[in-house]
Amino acid sequence: DTKTIGVSIPAADHGWTAGVVYHANRVAQLLMKEHPGLKVIVKTSPDPATQANALQDLEIQGIDALVILPTDPDPLVNAIKEVKGKGKFVSIVDRAPSSNDTSVRDLYVAGNNPALGQVAGEYIRKNSPEAQVVVIRGLPIPIDQQRQDGFDKAIAGSKVKVLDRQFGNWNRDDAFKVMQDFLTKYPKIDVVWCQDDDMAVGVLQAIEQAKRTDIKYVIGGAGSKDMIKKVMDGDKMIPVDVLYPPSMVGTAMELTAAAIYDQIPVHGTYTLDATLVTKDNAKNYYFPDSPF
């Protein structure tokens, strides 16, 4: 029988979301091959308002299930509830609204944002207990806040000191500028935490240009192929990376297909680990074909 799954994800506006788009499309092809009657519609939206519109448009096309990775969860709750209210199967990926219960969704596949910060924080606390750290944040939206909170929790009570935090907008160029200024401002920096591999690219260039040797290492996040490669190759500046895989959207899509076809009870919450990628396990997470 024919079924339709609508997939609503953020537009590819930086590396990680590009990965999301890549994996969503990849899994869509796989699922459609696997289930002949199945139609998977993947739609991208740049901001919450547009995404709310996209949900309406998907619904117009008569979907049976919705997989959504919200650009910003809270503003989308009402729109998601609309879909859910019509009896569709709803999976939310990665970003949870403040009231994340069964009235909103059936399935929640989560990357773990607080853990992403926490793992990074713990690594720093353990390996350089008295480190002076500068932080480059993403955009001022809740996921960013969750990562910061996780990080702060991890280093609370230790001698690790955060010198400064500024927004780098998950953008290489902005991260480059912010890092240049951090380097001017602080004569001694031990560690940079920039919670995103895209921004790490800019940070590394800024450090290289300044020829500063006091910085011991940089911790990014998400697991882009370039950074994983550096970890694999034993780059001293990038000793580890914290995984936050964009492929989680694929996981959610597979679980959703299973739910509507096989009536497998997949309700509930699936939280993916924020795995610490080290030189030893790096090759498991290296996908050279992905755009991210």
Next chain:
Amino acid sequence: MSINSGSEGATIRRRSWRDVDLRAVAPFAALALLIVIGALVNPNFISITNLANVATRSAFIAIIAVGATFVISSGDLDLSVGSMVAFVASLMILFMNSGVIADPGLMLAAAMVLTVVIGSLCGLANGLITTVGRIEPFIATLGTMGIYRGLTTWLSQGGAITLRSSELQGLYRPAYFGSVFGLPVPILVILIVTAIAAFILYRTRYGRHVTAVGSSRDVARYSGIAVNRVRTIAFIIQGLCVAIAVLLYVPRLGSTSATTGILWELQAITAVVVGGTALKGGAGRVWGTICGAFILELVGNIMLLSNFISEYLIGAIQGSIIIIAMLVQRSLTRKA
């Protein structure tokens, strides 16, 4: 030494009417064309639900663009409207979350009044900086854009601001999702706002002054028009329209963040221009603006409903369609 013969006068009138009509009709023709394309792309497109959806969600941009029509007609420009939406909406939700008024109905009413006041004040600030400060509106409102956006970020401490009371939320929800005699509330609001705006622009002294100021500041001044006041009021009207858009926005998503309303200013300005108002200032076309806002929203909708466009290319196609819409408009106008 002529006095026009009657018949000559009549011919003339007919000609110029045709002329005026076609120019005003052009955006509507582009809209019609788009609807036809949409119907071809996906049969679901032409359903009442879908068209109502599109009209409803164009409400924010449409209402903001009505305000922008005033600002642009008077020869200015306001780039801050997008961040003003975020700022005003944040304050509205924060006020409702503050719980200073126990009764939900009263609270909602107070919050709505507050929103309108704040919107007007933001507009006033833009107007004063531009006129009294004598700064190019482009730069002045780029500055306030940064300010409103920054304040929103600060208010939300980088996160989201969400309406907490579910009672209030339930009470307020119909303002976006409800309908009156089958007509969704937002569409009703668009119509009312536009009708009032058209009345002000075409049928009042102030509206005439706006056009005069936009066509020539000097002529306006030598005609005894308080140019700066007219310009400032246009900015206040813009602020009011933003506030009205916020009144519809908050019940829809129930929450705001620092990214709310990003790039809406460009969309609003595009709607105004696609609707036939010239950016130079002068004649404003309010109904055209609404039509422009629908066109923008339709383009996105058609793109989403069509399944053969790579999602990576959506931006490119959207851009092309705007250009094509303008070309259609031009060619229609030229034929007139």
Next chain:
Amino acid sequence: MSINSGSEGATIRRRSWRDVDLRAVAPFAALALLIVIGALVNPNFISITNLANVATRSAFIAIIAVGATFVISSGDLDLSVGSMVAFVASLMILFMNSGVIADPGLMLAAAMVLTVVIGSLCGLANGLITTVGRIEPFIATLGTMGIYRGLTTWLSQGGAITLRSSELQGLYRPAYFGSVFGLPVPILVILIVTAIAAFILYRTRYGRHVTAVGSSRDVARYSGIAVNRVRTIAFIIQGLCVAIAVLLYVPRLGSTSATTGILWELQAITAVVVGGTALKGGAGRVWGTICGAFILELVGNIMLLSNFISEYLIGAIQGSIIIIAMLVQRSLTRKA
């Protein structure tokens, strides 16, 4: 009847010269003020390294803004430059990754030529759509902005496009990070580009025509100036400047993504206006533009170096400073 007495004429001449000078000086005064503030905020600010950093990284916006000075002087506007950077840079890197030329030096040279050609073509496209298509430049370039950005997203499949050959990267790196006689290459490029632009704008027939066209299309047309050609060439110059900015941008990070250059158009326009060029068209001030670009970059730099501003409020302060800079400029000009 009248013959002005000679002395009267002389007074007027002196007065207007003084006037012109002060207006041109205003942005530099604002810049000086900022540097003083910066020095007070953080002693590191005034270090050569920091100032060189700031000047160097302002190169992209500065060079693009020089092109924008032409477009704006001729009475147009180009909103597509930011996405044009992304598009041109992507094509450049893809070409270098393609490996069609084995010799790295040759490959680099070919890529640079290609970049310049593509940049000019993009500018040409903008120019033709605006002039031949007779679409308001704001809308026309908003359309091409969507197109260039969309194509970039599509080329990169939403991700990043990274220069693969490390040999090429090593060869190319000095174009951004190198220096000549102690002067970082990007600063050198800014100076050369600006000097050439100033020469063209002030000392050639074409430059004169740009001013005339921006001042009044009709007058220019009646004077036998090919208005559309002048405007189109201004867009091509803008495209060229974008290409030059790309030539500096690619060696910096060796990669581009769909977010490269977002909002650079607004920054470039702001730089132009802060530099003293009026958005209405007419008089262009190339050196002022450069100064404007430095001011924008300095504001961000000072904010980061200062310790007392919440990271949430940076946008708000940045906005305020732009407004204040313009007010300083105005008050200086008014005193003249």
Next chain:
Amino acid sequence: MTTTGEGAQTPVLSAERVSKSFGEVQVLFSVDFDVMPGEVHALVGENGAGKSTLVKILSGFESPSSGRLLLDGEPVSLPANGDAEALGIILIHQEFNLAEHLTVAESLFLGREVTRFGILDRRFMRAETRRILDMLGSHVDENALISTLAVADKQMVEIAKAISRDARVIFMDEPTAVLSREETDILFDQVRKLRAAGTSFVFVTHKLNEVMELSDRVTVLRDGQWIKTAPTRLLDSDSIAQLMVGRELSSLYPAKHEPDVDEDVVLSVRALSTAYVKDVSFELRKGEVLGFSGLIGSGRTEIMEAITGLRPRLAGEVVVYGEPLAAEGFREAVRRGLAYMTKDRKGRGLLLDEGMTANLTLQSLERHVRYGYLDPASEREAMARAKRRFDIRVRDDRVRVGRMSGGNQQKLMLAKVMETGPKIIIIDEPTRGIDVGTKQQIYHFIAALARDGCSVIVVSSEMPEVIGLCTRVAVMREGHLVGMLEGDDINEQTIMRYAAGLKRQAAG
């Protein structure tokens, strides 16, 4: 075709059965016109007769709807966009055609800049500009921005621009409308010189004495029809005027109406100073017509604008009906019964992109408000009234004001100012670009206003106008009020002596 009896020369440029319509409105009906080598051909007619249109067709700025143009006897189609200049055909526009952001020298050479090795030869162009301006006796600074120039100076620049080219035919559309007598004389000398060298001129004007003085032949248009072409020496001013309006004209100026000496003082200006004008005092009585004369740039406009609040005052006070008028702005002045009509109709007077009605009622919209909204019927009525009262003639009621003939724009502007129902009316250059017939109407109109108890200040550079209309004449020079003339003192010679600084009264 007309033959002139001047020999069987071929005309340089001629029009055969040229008609022109804008849309469905025909403004020229099968007009014949020719220009002989080395002649000055005057083109006269009432406002809106089609003079500017004909001249634009002959210089390639408009193309005829039917009929053809001949250059040296050969049919041509003149290229649009001013490229006809390459053929030696040059038009000085009735409305200025200068870019505000350029300097005088830059404007003069716009479109044909002189370069050396691709670089602008600015020194040469400046020197050349200076030379031409000196030749015209103009002291305009060649480095001044056009935007800073007074109207008359802009006209001089236009003329200099035309003269500096190798022209075969120069069309001048009312070049003297904004010039003083002296400047006009210098211009005419240049014209005669160039004529002697073989250049032809077509000269559009409303000043019939100039026609008599300068031209060799006259062509009269009326309502877009060709009426007559004849050698000037066979005509006189009266007969030309009669041909233009199609009826006999009575005397141009109405009888003066002297107000009683004990009439109320309605406006009194005391020691008023602005940035340029110093210490000006005078009084205006009820029912009086007070003239302001002086050289160009003597500060007449500035003082009027300061009185009405359009320009900041530095010192002094203005008293209207015994109450001081605060300097806070023009609106207050209008509310108190003052009206000011600017001389710059294009830049400050009229919205060129709007229709007539919108312009007419712009200053007096409150009169058309019914229940809070504008009543279009009432506006239409006002428009019909104004058209009758000021004899505004257009062939298409919905024409954009920018496309109306210059004279009709002037009348519309006067109508607009009068719509506020003022009691004290300041008119800056009341008849700029207006034909004799209408001039007479406006003079009678001003006189009637005074008789009805209004007070009028007429600022004018046309001496006969001031002399013919006013019971008192103030003369300004370099920002000072140097004389207040009454009775027999009001004559050309005395005014001139004050204006040129040869004589001066103690400030009164």
